[in-house]
Amino acid sequence: VDAAPAPAFPVPPLDEGELVDGVRVFRLRLETGSVEWVSGFPTATYGANGAFLGPSLHFRRGERVRIEVTNALEVTTTLHWHGMEVPSASDGGPYQTIAAGATWVAELDVTQRAMTAWYHPHQMHETARHVYMGIAGVIVVDDDAQAVELPSTYGVDDLPLVIQDRRFAADGTHPYSPGHTPAMHDMMAGLRGETMLVNGVRQLRGVVPRGLVRLRVLNGSNARAYNLGFGDGRSFVQIAGDGGLLAAPVTTTRMLLAPGASPPKSTSSSARSPGATVALASYSGEVFSQLFTGTMGGNVADALDRTTFELMTFEVGAAPATSLTPPTTLPPIERLTADQATVVRPIVLSMTGPSVAINGARMTELGDAVPAAINFRIPNGTVERWDVSNDSFMLHPLHLHNRHFQILDIDGQPPPIHLAGWKDTVLVAPGQVVRLMVRFDGTSNATLPYMFHCHILEHEDMGMMGQFYLVDP
Numbered sequence: 001v002d003a004a005p006a007p008a009f010p011v012p013p014l015d016e017g018e019l020v021d022g023v024r025v026f027r028l029r030l031e032t033g034s035v036e037w038v039s040g041f042p043t044a045t046y047g048a049n050g051a052f053l054g055p056s057l058h059f060r061r062g063e064r065v066r067i068e069v070t071n072a073l074e075v076t077t078t079l080h081w082h083g084m085e086v087p088s089a090s091d092g093g094p095y096q097t098i099a100a101g102a103t104w105v106a107e108l109d110v111t112q113r114a115m116t117a118w119y120h121p122h123q124m125h126e127t128a129r130h131v132y133m134g135i136a137g138v139i140v141v142d143d144d145a146q147a148v149e150l151p152s153t154y155g156v157d158d159l160p161l162v163i164q165d166r167r168f169a170a171d172g173t174h175p176y177s178p179g180h181t182p183a184m185h186d187m188m189a190g191l192r193g194e195t196m197l198v199n200g201v202r203q204l205r206g207v208v209p210r211g212l213v214r215l216r217v218l219n220g221s222n223a224r225a226y227n228l229g230f231g232d233g234r235s236f237v238q239i240a241g242d243g244g245l246l247a248a249p250v251t252t253t254r255m256l257l258a259p260g261a262s263p264p265k266s267t268s269s270s271a272r273s274p275g276a277t278v279a280l281a282s283y284s285g286e287v288f289s290q291l292f293t294g295t296m297g298g299n300v301a302d303a304l305d306r307t308t309f310e311l312m313t314f315e316v317g318a319a320p321a322t323s324l325t326p327p328t329t330l331p332p333i334e335r336l337t338a339d340q341a342t343v344v345r346p347i348v349l350s351m352t353g354p355s356v357a358i359n360g361a362r363m364t365e366l367g368d369a370v371p372a373a374i375n376f377r378i379p380n381g382t383v384e385r386w387d388v389s390n391d392s393f394m395l396h397p398l399h400l401h402n403r404h405f406q407i408l409d410i411d412g413q414p415p416p417i418h419l420a421g422w423k424d425t426v427l428v429a430p431g432q433v434v435r436l437m438v439r440f441d442g443t444s445n446a447t448l449p450y451m452f453h454c455h456i457l458e459h460e461d462m463g464m465m466g467q468f469y470l471v472d473p
Ligand SMILES: [Cu+2]
Pocket: 356, 395, 396, 397, 454, 455, 456, 459, 460, 464
C-alpha cells in the first residue's frame, strides 16, 4: 500500500456540504485545539472542524444553504458570513450569539454572483480574540452562468491563500492566548505580528502546476494591510475585487489588500521551469506614507509596515494543469450612478486619544443603546450615497454587512478599474474621502439590524461600528 502523497499545496479542505431535501447543509463545530508554530511550545487555538481555521465552504448560486454551527468552545461566540447577502437573522453578527454548547442554524438563498467570501466570529467586544485564536474560513461562491473560463481545480490550480500575521512569544503564546490581553497600544494600532501564516502554515511552501493558477487571496489578519507582489517582479492579472469579478482584468505587479478585506481573486502565471521558486511578498514600505500619516501614524505603524517581507514561497511543479491563459475580457458590471441616491450619509472615521469613532460615536452595546449617529433605519430598496471620510492618521477598512457597494469616487476622482467593481470592504486612507453607492435591499427586519464597521478587529471591538435596520418602505 502506498502512503498517501503529501499535499502539494496545503489548503483547507473543500466542504461540499450535503444535499438534504434540496437544501445544501454544512456542519461546523467550533472547537479548541493546539498548533505547534513555535518548536516545543504548542499554541492554544480555536478552529472549525479542526484545530485552526475551517473548511472552505462551496456555495452555488441559486441554491439554498443551511449551516449548522455547534459551539464546542467554552465561550459565547457568533459566526458571520462576510460578503454574503443574507437575512439579518442568519447574518451571524453580534446579535446571533451561540452560547457554549449550543447549536445555531443559519439559512440563506445564494443569490449573489460568483465571488470568494469568508466566515469569522463577530462576538461583541471579542471578535478580534476569536478570529486571532483561529476561527476563519473561505466561502467559494460559484455561478454556473458565469462565462469566464478560469483554473478551477480546488487545491491544485484554484488555491485559497488565507494570510494572517501573528505575534508569538518564545513560549508559543500570543496577546489573545487564554489569560493574555493586548496592550492599549495594540488596541489602538490594531494587533500586528512578525510571523506570517498562510493557510495556517508558517513559511508555507506550496507546489503549483506550471502555467496559469488562480489565487483567492484573503487577508484574514486582524489589522495588517499587505501590498502583495511577487519576489521576481513578475506581473499577475487581478480579475476580481472583494465583491466578485471586475469589469475588466487588470495586469499589475501589486495588489493592496486591506485588513479583513474579503478576497480579490487573481491569477498568476508561473511559466517557469519545474523546481523554480517564487516568493509572495508584501511591499508594505511602498504604501507606508499613504496608510500612516504624521507622528501619530508613525507611532501606530510597526517595522514591517515600513519594509518588504515574504509571506510564502511557490514552487513550480512539473506538469501544467491547464493550458488556459488569463481572461482578456470580463462581463460588464452595472454601474450605480450618483443621481440614483435619495439619501446622502456622512460617515466620519476618527481616532481621538485612546478611542475610535464613527460620526463621533461608538457602538459599545447592542440594541436601542446604539447612538443615533451610527444607528440607521433604511427603507428596503433605497439607494444611498455614503461619504466616508477618514479624519485620522491611519487606514480604516470599512465593511458593510449584507450589501455590496460601489466606489463612486475617491477624493473626487473616479476609481481605477481594480476598485470599480462590487465591494464589501473599502480601504479608506487617512485624509481621504471615498464616496460609496449602496443599494439597500434584501430581507426587511425591523428588529434585527446589520453591522457596518472598521475591519481592523481591535477597532471594531472598541466600538468603531454602527448598525442599520433594513425596514419595509
Ligand atoms: Cu479602524
